[in-house]
Amino acid sequence: MKRVIATLFLAVLLISLGWSAVPVKAEETLTVYSYDSIEPWMKQIVPIFEKEYGVRVRLVLLGDAGQVLSRLIMEKDNPQADVVVGIDNSYLQKAIEEGILIPYKPENAKYIPNWIIKNFDPSFYLTPYDYGAIAIVYKKNELKNPPKTFEELVKPEWKGKLIVEDPRTSSTGMAFLLWTIAVYGDRWPYYWAKLRENGVIVVKGWSAGWEMWDKGQAPLFVSYATDPAYAACEENSTNIGAVFLNNTAYLQIEGAGIVKGSKHIELAKKFINFLISKEAQEKLPLTQWMYPVNKEVKPPTCFAYALNVSKAKVVSIPSEELAKNTDKWLKEWTAIMVEGKSPEEVSPTSSSTSTTASKNKICGPAFLVALAVVPLLLRRRK
Secondary structure: OHHHHHHHHHHHHHHHOOOOOOOOOOOOEEEEEEOHHHHHHHHHHHHHHHHHHOOEEEEEEOOOHHHHHHHHHHOOOOOOOOEEEEEEOOOHHHHHHOOOEEOOOOHHHHHOOHHHHHOOOOOOOOEEEEEEEEEEEEEOOOOOOOOOOHHHHOOHHHOOOEEEEOOOOOHHHHHHHHHHHHHHHHHHHHHHHHHHHOOOEEEOOHHHHHHHHHOOOOOEEEEEOOHHHHHHHHHOOOOEEEEOHHHEEEEEEEEEEEEOOOOOHHHHHHHHHHHOOHHHHOOOHHHHOOEEOOOOOOOOHHHHHOOEHHHOEEEOOOHHHHHHHHHHHHHHHHHHHOOOOOHHHHOOOOOOOOOOHHHHEOOOHHHHHHHHHOOOEOOOOO
16 A cells, blocks of 8 residues: 555656656757868857757767768768758769768758859759858968969979868868869879979868968968958958969859758758858858858958959869769879879870860859859858
């Protein structure tokens, strides 16, 4: 009898404390994979999303974009993420080919200019949320006459003075590799062999490279055209300069997508739509130092200090070539830069080029209009 009374008392107590034998539905959690340097933007916008939808966002940061993609591929038979943020045009085709994404065109896509959609992913496996252009950056008080061409960069006076990111782990590094391929075509291995011989410094990702460059360990760094805007906005300084080599520019467009196998599809859709909302996009320029894709959002006035892409020849590599050759190019890069092989050993080529800046520059009318109306004054830490 005492045991029965005790049991009843315990039951009443637990009920009074809010416990029930019927399971209570846990707060819905959305898992988002991205790269380290996106954290400042996410810190500002995730709380807004969580409050609006009454959910929790679990942000998993995995180094750089290349590492994020590798993790998704590794987990594709047992996906752990719902959304991926930060796959750019350099890795886009590989992500699609690996079958790790499902297409979704968000309602807010109507605010994205057509030229961005056309030159990124019209199928919307990934929705673009920002874009920028890579450049060689330097400090004006240290260099009065920085190199202005790819060939100048491999001259003896610049030996050991350039920091680049590893294209296997960094989307910035991958963009720089593709920039050289767009300019040199099939002869690009010979150019990289020259960089190796000239003591180029290769780092894992953008953050590591920025730290080295900022500490003065080398005067030149592969970064972004909006670095001067960053210095003007954040440091009230005009000391950072940027250069488009050969007066060419390689654009980087970043996107977000729903991971195939997500257990929270509807919530994932809401998050993708939120990323390109005016509310989220307004917080992007001064945290990501890239240009927002939402055409209703204008960059801060200090972005006028950024290097103007509209004055350069924009080069690219067609998506079909990227899909066909990316893995091959990375293996060849590894053979040259890590294994120390010669270009002839890696990929014997003739003097002719099949992929050149003149053949592969973006020259559609929509793109030219976009450049004329909205100069790309861009940058980003990645």
